[in-house]
Amino acid sequence: MQQGIFAGRTAVRYPYGRYGYTRGGGKRWHGGLDVVGLDDATIRMPFYGGKTIHGTVVRARCVQNKRDATWEWGWYVCIKLDAGQTPDAVNYLYFCHCERLLVRAGQRVQSGDALGIMGNTGNAAGGYKHCHLEVRAAAAGTGLDPTAYAGVPNAVGEYGAAQTSVWDTDGPFVIAAATGADKAVLRALCEEKTLHVTAG
Numbered sequence: 001m002q003q004g005i006f007a008g009r010t011a012v013r014y015p016y017g018r019y020g021y022t023r024g025g026g027k028r029w030h031g032g033l034d035v036v037g038l039d040d041a042t043i044r045m046p047f048y049g050g051k052t053i054h055g056t057v058v059r060a061r062c063v064q065n066k067r068d069a070t071w072e073w074g075w076y077v078c079i080k081l082d083a084g085q086t087p088d089a090v091n092y093l094y095f096c097h098c099e100r101l102l103v104r105a106g107q108r109v110q111s112g113d114a115l116g117i118m119g120n121t122g123n124a125a126g127g128y129k130h131c132h133l134e135v136r137a138a139a140a141g142t143g144l145d146p147t148a149y150a151g152v153p154n155a156v157g158e159y160g161a162a163q164t165s166v167w168d169t170d171g172p173f174v175i176a177a178a179t180g181a182d183k184a185v186l187r188a189l190c191e192e193k194t195l196h197v198t199a200g
Helices: 069-073 180-192
Strands: 010-014 033-037 042-044 054-062 075-081 092-101 108-110 114-118 131-136 157-159 164-168 171-176 196-199
Touching (some): 054 092, 069 075, 069 092, 075 114
Antiparallel strands (some): 010 157, 054 108, 075 092, 164 196
8 A cells, every 4th residue: 555655664764844964064954855665665656635646747857967956856756736636835746866767757647656766866865765755836946844745744753554465366455454473374374275465
């Protein structure tokens, strides 16, 4: 199950609206949310309150010129949302520090579509792979609170649960979210009945 911009569990490592890390010697405001996919590295187009949203990829690139502040994002994707889908002021979504991009400029996308693979390109602080998710009203505007799109609170921590799916010849269906001993029992039961189990 997709939790915000990742399937499965996610972790917030650095919240929106703080000062610190490498930018400006620790004196620059953090206009996004640093999110890690713990079960899946694929960054996906988010839902909004459970609703499917869609838009167009307007940027899918890496800026090398350091006079352009977006060089700090490394490989990033910018999506312009179609008008009238959400009640907030957000029109642009930025998915930054990607290891690899899975979309190109001009491509239409909707909730659930794969956009890129999380990484630490550009001026990615912390030394770990993540996605800096930033949302804006205008393309060159200030970052707004991205939590409605991230699917997680604006607080450091881990969120969500690994999900276990079971399928037979009729196709996949989710029967439980299981971890630890429960997952082992579920797997043994399904193998006994010649079903297949996958976590994630």
